[in-house]
Amino acid sequence: MAWNEPGGGNRDPWSGGGRDQGPPDLDEVIRKLSDKFGALLGSRRSGDGGGGGGGGSSGAGFAGVGLVVGLIALIGWLIASIYIVNEGERGVVLRFGRYLETTLPGPHLRLFPIDRVEIVNVEQRRFREIGYRSGGNGGRQAAIRSVPKEALMLTQDENIVDVRLAVQYQVKDPRAYLFHLIDPESVLVQVVESAARETIGKSTMDFVLTEGRSDIVADIKTLSQRILDSYGPDQPAEAPPTGQEAVQAGLDKQQGGAGLQIVTVVLQDAQPPEEVQDAFADAIKAREDEQRLKNEAEAYANEIIPKARGQAARRLQEASAYKEQVVAQAQGEASRFEQLLSAYQKAPEVTRERLYLETLESVLSQTSKVLVDVKSTNNLLYLPLDRLLNPSAGSNAASPATSSLPETLPATSSTTIDGSAAATRLRDLNRGREVR
Template sequence: MTKRKLTFGAAGVLLIIYLLTGLYTVGSDEMAVVTLFGKVLQDRVPAGIHYRLPPPFTEVKKPKVKVIKRMSVGFKLLDKAQGISPSRDERERLTGDANVITVGMMVQYTVRDPASYLFNTESPDFLVRKAGEALLCKKIGMISVDDLLTVGKAEVELYLRQGLQAFMDSVGAGLSIRSCNLQRVEPPAEVIESFNDVARARANREKSINEAHAYRSEILPRARAQAQQIVQEAQAEAAARISRAEGELARFEKVLSEYRRNPGILKQRMYWETVQQILANARKIIVEEGKDGRGTTLRIVTTPP
């Protein structure tokens, strides 16, 4: 009897220990998925201590849903850390204007749906790389090398992020694409100096154009102001001359009217007015009798101006 009790007691202790193996913890950056014979029993189990049926009935997988994962395209992170350069096939792409460009991309993503991440695709991280390579080749083949090296980089990154997210949603990978960042976008090493020469020439051209625009913006207002001033001075001079001419014309018409009424008196008056103007500036007056007593000669020495 005592032996039987010991046997049942030992079995009870073993059963309790076995049942306690069903306890599991989920970390703060994790989310658990519990499966029963391969079928999802619980999804999105939050952080904390939880219980499930002990193995082998159930299995717990705990992907890290708050950790930002990184996947490289065009190079391998391990090779980069070891200083190994990527192969030409990995990095070189053909642009829309038939130029070869070397480009890499870093994709950052998180697990959005743990169950989909674990069971819908065989290797979602590898899928990120391959889908990213396909989208990168497609987009770069649609734009020119100049756009890619200058203003088109942001457009490419946005296209890649949206396209990669749409693909992941279509296959149910359970991933959220945070960013797609292009890295080391540059021509191949064999022709990089030629590309740099072209870039410098374009920069110099833009600089010259900008300087010409700046000079034009500076000189045109000044020239317009000077032209306006000249026009105003000419208009003022024309108005003054017209005014003087009209005054002289009025005086002439007045004199002409008087001359027609009494020519002799007007001639005499004009004569004495002229003599008066001359004598007003006279410094010396010499009166000489003419030869044979005929008439007199009047000499007037005026003050020099």
Template sequence: MPWSNQSGGGGWKGGGNGPWGQPPRGPQGGGGNEPPDLEELLRRGQDKIRRLLPGGGGGRPGSGEPTGFLTALPLIAVAAVGFWLYQSIYVVQPDEVGVELFFGKVKPELNEPGIHFAFWPIEQVETPAVRTENQEVMGGGASTGADSIMLSGDQNLVSVEFSVLWKIEDPIKYLFRVADQRELVRKVSESVMREVVGRTRADEFRTTGREAAQTAVRDRVQQTLNAYDAGVSITAVNVTRADPPLEVQDAFGEVQRAQQDQDKFKQDAQAYANKRLGEARGEASQIREAALGYRDQVIAEATGGAQRFTSVYQQYIKAPDITRERIYLETMEGVLSKTNKVLLDSGSTQGVLPYLPLPEVGRPTTPSSTGAAQ
């Protein structure tokens, strides 16, 4: 109740003491230090509030006019309705879906992107981003990180850094089956990667077996997450780095260089073997072709000789004497054509020694022999 309406002698407006047992003081002025009248301040504040309310505000208490609180009820109601609408109307973004809860129970219907209404506070809304692809990078940036060191199938250490791409497949399972989906994806992916690396040789995992290992990790992680009803779909697993630990990189480099030299020597030896084998095969083919040619030549000569003998024999049967004489002459012609011959007149042989080096007469003379004779 305002102090101005207090009854009895305790009221300080009628000349009594104030509410703190002190007499009232007049308004400040005249150079004095008296405080302002509290009642005047309250009245001024009420006037300001009354001017802000619709209809100019209410009357004073006890005057029979409506009070300021009753006048402010419509404004309070409008503000409450606006706040309720603000809480009830929600917007689903293009990459999201709306999942509504009625008294904490999930509705099976999913709301597509757009503006929707939920009867707050008995209905609540969750809007997970189902069309956004999330990425989890594991292994750390340092080669010596404990999380990146894995034991391979041949008892070697491999520092592995890889990333997992995933997105929400079932929003309801994603929201209410697992408390921390990102941590679950990270733990399961790291565990499966260690399992796959432990079954693979280090060299194979770093080189030719990387693609197969990525596919195996992706399938195995997806199976594990499906068993947890996580509502997550694994889209890809990418191994970005698979190197030996930093402490053994120098020794590993030496081993790699030795292996490269070994491969080079093998390739050089194989090239030399292929060259020699080609040459040997070429020589063998040449000898074989020469033998076949000689065989065909001998067969042709023998066939021709047999045919010639047959033709001569047929002529011999027809005229034996003439044939014998012709054969004799042809034979002598063939023999004498290859020897040196000196013809002497029978009359010019008188007085000539019976032994003369007649074959030397037909030989050509050389300059040295001519000079010696001179």
């Protein structure tokens, strides 16, 4: 007989019983479950027999079904009452629609279904655009769409400027974010736009377009945050809590405001309207040319003024040196004259003759005339015609005195006659004349 073929008496090789096994009886299953739960709860089944046994078994079955259903309901209620707050989020618990508490990250319990939990992400950076809208699958320039109603603003000098802002913010108070305002994001856009109009209305167009961008952004952020914090109801004064109540009170404290914290305000673009951009570009170019010419003029002035000052200082020093030189020469001449006067008073004749001879020597040393002794014979005169014809060579004071005088070539030796020799000769003749 095969293993899967039934044997005699409708039995298979694997069954140990002697009868056919049908489906389990539902009443029997319920009875067993009720017995087990009854044992857990400390109840005992009645041991009486007779006609009351059937009624007791039926009542126990209904009790077991009710217990199972209750247990399942309890487990489902516990599962529905447990909620988990993730990291970076806060749970705002509402009981019958009224605020109850704010829970931190982690598992928590609530009374389901009377409690409802709103999960708010307090670390997410949200982004809003003012004055323009970006989106679509195209490129950045093609996707940007201007919103003139938000972008066009009036400056202090009555000019219109196109301003585009990008605001990053996050939730700082979940309770205020959920209950103080109906649409906090729309309020944020309107507040930042209003603050931008106020700030730009107090500034000139040149300040907005050039060096005032950082100051304008800081003012817009400060003013917008102050306006957002002023919204919402105020919490009445209460006694300060202590202990664990103080921790929970710090979470549940109702702060006035929209519950939003502005992180950054970025000035994406600030330019004149499209209708006047060409003219404004020409004006900017002219202003840049003006600034460039001013810088070039300042550079030239910074270059030429030190040179002029240096030349002036050099000339002053030269004048001072010339003054000292002239004064020293004058003092030397005066001292020489005084000494000469003293010598003349002591020996007039000798001093007179010395002065005469020194004067002749000085004059004849610079002249081109030649004195020749006619009594001497056999002298060959050599006249340097090139020097005689060039007066500048003979008048050069730096050249030696013999450069402009001719040379005599006697038969035996060469002798050069210059002014000093002529002066000596003239002096000897005068002395001989005096001897006679």
